[in-house]
Amino acid sequence: MPNKTPWFFNQTPLAAAYLHFSNTANQETVLDTKTKELIRLAVASVFRCHYCAEHHIKDALAAGATKQEVTEALLLSALQAAGTQLNWDREFFREHLAENNPDKDKPL
Numbered sequence: 490m491p492n493k494t495p496w497f498f499n500q501t502p503l504a505a506a507y508l509h510f511s512n513t514a515n516q517e518t519v520l521d522t523k524t525k526e527l528i529r530l531a532v533a534s535v536f537r538c539h540y541c542a543e544h545h546i547k548d549a550l551a552a553g554a555t556k557q558e559v560t561e562a563l564l565l566s567a568l569q570a571a572g573t574q575l576n577w578d579r580e581f582f583r584e585h586l587a588e589n590n591p592d593k594d595k596p597l
Contacts, residue, residue, distance in 0.1 A: 523552040530559065531566035 498504045514525070526549035533541035549559055 521552075523549060523554050523558075526552050527554060527558060527562040531562045531569075534563055534566040535570045 495504070495508070498508070518525075520528075526545050530542060530545035530549055533545050546559055549562075550556075554562075
């Protein structure tokens with residue numbers, strides 16, 4: 490985050506721990522900054538946080554990501570979200586909708 494104090498900072502003692510974690514994650518670690526920002530962008534996209542996605546697109550580009558890399562990160566996050574939803578639906582179908590189906594115990 491920029492050098493701006495987040496809205497939650499003075500609301501709870503946990504804010505300091507969150508900010509420490511965030512600041513540590515922003516330091517150089519085994520992942521480079523570009524990779525971290527692409528991951529953060531993908532997660533923000535899946536969680537549908539407009540502010541976060543915009544923030545991490547800008548930071549990814551500033552860290553050297555190309556428009557193509559940003560686009561691919563967004564497409565991969567959409568793909569993973571869709572796959573996860575389909576697996577969730579499969580379990581829901583088995584549990585709630587396939588009761589009278591003699592094949593309910595067979596893999597879908």
